[in-house]
Amino acid sequence: MDVAVLGECVADAFATRLPGELSMRVLPGGGPANTAVALSRLGTVTRFLGRLSTDVFGELFREHLSASGVDLSGCVTAAEPSTLAVATVDRDGHASYSFHAEGAADWQWTAAELSGLAPMACLHTGSMALLRSAAVEELLASVDATVSIDPNVRPSFGTREEYLERLPRWCALADVLKLSDDDLAYLLPGTSVEAACDGWHALGARLVVVTRGAGGALVSLDGRRAAVPARSVAVVDTVGAGDSFTAGFLHWLDGHGHLGGRLDLDLDTAVEAAAFAVRVAAWTCSVAGANPPWASELSVTP
Template structure:
């Protein structure tokens, strides 16, 4: 089995919560791509994180966390910037993210920083998330995408707070179309779909991304499961297991991680039915993540998933 390169952001989440009657912020290492890399490693795959990390104590904690999770850091670079903070508040079904730190520590990876041998040797390359809004890191992601010899997977992981108006949204749509066109797999959430393509039904979004060139598209629907569009089959809905959810942080990232881990283990499924089984397993992984607080720290092993869902 080979390895996956996960190119994207790592940062520190400050989660708004209450303790002893006071509002406090709980510190957690985060970033969608970091969650994906940790999830792949926990599920038995080899993962290398590629991105820019700050030069402060918080960045040191991120490095230590990834190392302890068996995620490689050969493609991570240190940049002269404080680690970006994402303040996370909860008022509706989706958490609200506000980002602090200029320039963002995660957005300083340049195309020339890429370890070419690491990219060219990867069986799977993941690109996506908020780094695509940073011109410097977008250029690096484009170069990595062009160099990749293995399977390419993409997740837009949209954060509306980082979109500075209609022009930014139009630009992001173009970037999503560009990466989807060359992707073996695209994963996005209903929240992503609503921002990118307002008013479009999720089956329509999945079909559109396939028309652009994506081989397989998975749209996660929270507790309702996921929509899967694979090969020339009509989009189908895959149900999620019933769980006792306490925190959905990282659930979508865990779906991506499970799909990547299975791509490393067994390659692409031969037919749409094979994808249904993969997505069903990924939704079990996500369900287990939702039953524990935290994002990266909640990523389960395959044994954990088998114990929780014995059938």
């Protein structure tokens, strides 16, 4: 069975300031779509579940996903417009976004659109659809598959209170909960990563992975923890790095037979998966935009 990824495609517009105007270069993005592309390029059979608009951006998304070998048979053709994100990259390559998503196609799922899905080994989701659509939570509660959730917190899309209200439900549904240190700082300011992980374990998440940028990642399984160091790389930008990490992590688990139901693994196994994921994320940081590596490229040091 395949790994299914549910969520948005986003038109990432990178702005360049010119005298009296802005020039924008638009690339296909969106956390879940980036994850699906990275999974497929690594060699995992991947199905994307998205509401793809009929606008010009939707055409770009279909082309991009298909070129990376992603199965689009579970996508819905939507009349609503695509989401636009205007990205600003600072001197360290860190990207910040302003989202234009009101009335957009990505998060307006209905129960009917999500009914009758083919079986899957794993369902990964997060971000817009997870926050806005009750139908997505209902799907997560009903699937016989490993459930992976990355809230991918966007302050411009949802308030801190909205995320905190829903996080207990996501922890109860998730086999794998992945967050970033930026997510943690926004949701639980002043809370140590260890205390945060213990809280999420208590709410039901067995495996928690926190990505920490240049600090690597922290893996917490049932309260036992290990740090995974980052790889040294010349950073072009960090766009899509967290999504590539998630893809690398799930790809490794799938390739070693750990997806397909409730997780059955030990901390050492989770650390191996995270070490591979760090490698995939590092490659993505070494190139412009959300452009994760193909499996053949990982044999070359970025």
